[in-house]
Amino acid sequence: MVSLDYAYRRLVNTLGPERVARSEFERMVYSHDFASLPKIALLQWRLYPDFVVLPQTTEEVAALVNLSDESQLQITPRGGGTSWYGGTVPNRGGVLVDMRKMNAILGLDADARTVTVEAGATWKDIEDYVESKGFTLPVVPTNAIGSTIGGAINSGATGIGGVRNGSLRDAIRNLDVVLPDGRILKTAPTADAGGSLADLTALFFGAEGTLGIITRVTLRLVPKPDVVKPIAYAFPGLAAGARFLRGLLDAGLSPHHAILIDREHFVFERALRPDSPDPAPIALVAVRGAKDDTADQERTVDGIASKEKATKLSPEIADRMWRERYNNYSARRLSRGLIVSYNLVPVSRLPEAVERAAEIRDKLKLNGAVQAYLVDSTTAALVPYVLMDDTRPSGGTALGFAKRMGDAAFKMDGHPMGLGLFFVFNLRKMHGRATTMVSAVKAVLDPRKKINGGKTFEVWTKYPWPGLRAIPPPGMAVGLEIAAILRRAKPTRDRFVRAYEHAKEE
Ligand SMILES: Cc1cc2nc3c(=O)[nH]c(=O)nc-3n(C[C@H](O)[C@H](O)[C@H](O)COP(=O)(O)OP(=O)(O)OC[C@H]3O[C@@H](n4cnc5c(N)ncnc54)[C@H](O)[C@@H]3O)c2cc1C
Incomplete structure (x- = not known):
């Protein structure tokens, strides 16, 4: 060196x-x-x-x-x-x-309905640009303000719009990728790329930055709808809200967005902003289309909500939640840290999944909230978060929550998303017999493991010496399980905000 x-x-x-x-x-x-x-x-x-x-x-x-x-x-x-x-x-x-x-928007081709951007552009900037030209993005991750397009593709991200328009992977037309050997690859077949038919786009979707560096992306666009109408309902319980989300799909609807957020989230919001909605499990649904069409859809959605004894909230609350749709974790301002557990579960298991998430949070005596949104017609993202104080010795034990949530997702025929440095032990559970194949792709493209080496497939430590240079992934799982046990043994919750404790007592 x-x-x-x-x-x-x-x-x-x-x-x-x-x-x-x-x-x-x-x-x-x-x-x-x-x-x-x-x-x-x-x-x-x-x-x-x-x-x-x-x-x-x-x-x-x-x-x-x-x-x-x-x-x-x-x-x-x-x-x-x-x-x-x-x-x-x-x-x-x-x-x-x-x-x-590298955040430039390089051009919009209205005839081809595509936009080409550099990989460091944020989703919000791209969304604002294409909407000013009469188009919209098929899918937008819910952290559109902070997330770049290259980061979202590498995370295998999901987001708003997927139920109607399909996954983010399907929205990608082409990628420019700098491979670990320095060559530049265009992933999709184009006439000027020599007539090659191999479309390697999917290889880089969810690769967690291990296979190369994406520098440029061409995305498909869809025409901008006349109207996007947000509607919000409060439910008597979390499972009722989850049944409502499932009911939307059972009724053949394809909402632009449908998210369920539990009561605790609004308790945190209240502590931050007193004019936030009254704490309750609340679902936000956005329907889109021509004006008459959205009015019809709204009536159908009202009917599904009433079966779960929901109360329709005012248009002001719905509008506000829609405006705030990219701001999900403001509760972080109440604590010294926050961890999100990101999982995909079948929609059919969603009522059970949201209850299980609340149960795990409560068992570990953590403060946090459950959120879930529809990803497509069969899948939901289950994204509960917990607050933590990483300045205290017990702070890190909150990581055990994400481990237990991932285990629960597997049991419900789903899986956690994101391996990074901490959750490599889930690789085999996620890919089964195909694990050797995904590892082989890394070995072919990056034999020296120079890009994001020692993550996603294995866990390197900072020590280069044999015996200490890597942590066996099951060792990480045991460590996080111990964290969860220690967390459970802790006699009380962390007290981040008095308003929170007060609201709990009411
Ligand atoms: C408020 C909030 C809401 C979120 N909502 C969602 C959601 O709705 N759906 C969802 O899927 N996730 C969500 N996430 C998780 C995460 O933000 C997303 O996965 C996000 O898209 C990551 O983008 P980023 O630019 O921040 O990537 P980073 O965090 O910077 O990177 C993510 C991974 O991609 C790699 N990477 C980054 N850029 C490149 C590149 N150009 N080429 C190669 N590798 C690269 C990194 O090495 C890393 O492994 C959310 C996170 C927050 C904080």
Whole structure:
């Protein structure tokens, strides 16, 4: 390995000094994703990168990937850094490639109904742009403000619009990817790519930044509807709200969005903003289409809600929830951290799934809320979150919640999403006999494991010595299970907000 000073000079020669950072402060900022990492993680991993770089072109990304062969430094690609399980933070230092300067919207082809963007553009910026041209995106992740398109594709993200328009994977027409050997691949067959029929797009969907760095994306568009009408209902219980979501599909509806949020979430919201809706399990449904059509859909949705004894909320509340649809985790401001457990479950099991999530949260004496939304006509995302205080020794034990939630999702014929650094033990459970195949793809594309090495397929530590260099994935599972047991043994909940405790007593 070359010296860090020499590596720094080579990076500066490639990008210029203003786009290469090595100060303690910048390195610290990039040692984190959206979740809280317990301090103990620093014993296992070198989460601080040695350098943070900001490329502006595909060629610069390719040059950075090639430099890694010379320096032997690991590369960690990063978009908005809004994922949760350590996939976007380094495990052995190295070069963190922040893609957010590659955020241009390169062009919209109205005839072909596509938009081409750089991978560091955020979903919200792209959505605003295409809507100003009379189109809309088929699917938008619910954190559209922070998430980049390259990060969402690598996370295998789901989002708003999927029930009507299909998955994000199907919305991708083409990707430009810098492969670990520095070559640039266009994934989809195009006439000018030599007539090749192999469409490798799916390979990079959900790859968690392990197979290459996406620099450019062409997405399909759909025409903008006349009306998007949000409607909100309060339910007597969580399971009733989940049955309502399922009922929408049983009735043959394809809502643009349908999400259920439990009472606790609105208790946190109240503590932050007193004019928030009265705490209750609330479902927000957005129907879209021509004006008459949305009025018909609304009547059908009202009928389904009334079967579950729901109360229809005012249009002001529905409008406000729709405006706030990209802001799901404001409760983080009440604590010192927040962890989300992201799982996909069959819609048929949704009532059981939301109750199980609340049960696990309560058993572990955690503060948090259950959320679930429809992903497509058969699948729902179950995304409960819990608050944690990672400045306390017991703080990290909240991670046990995500482990137990993942286990529960498997039992309900679903699975957790996102392996990153913490949940690699789920790889085999998710892929079964195909595990060797997905690992073989990594071996073919990145034999030196230089891009996001030691994640997703295996868990490297910061120590290079034999015996200590990796943690067996089942060891991580045991560690997180112990965290859950310790958490359960804790006599009380963390007290983040008096208003919360007060509302619970009422
Ligand atoms: C408020 C909130 C709401 C969320 N809602 C959703 C949701 O609705 N649906 C959902 O699926 N997820 C959701 N998430 C999880 C996460 O935010 C998404 O998966 C998100 O799309 C990740 O995008 P990002 O740009 O932040 O990626 P990052 O967190 O920066 O990176 C994610 C992974 O992709 C890799 N990566 C990033 N950019 C590139 C690139 N250009 N090329 C190669 N690899 C890359 C990273 O190495 C990492 O492994 C949410 C998170 C938050 C905080």
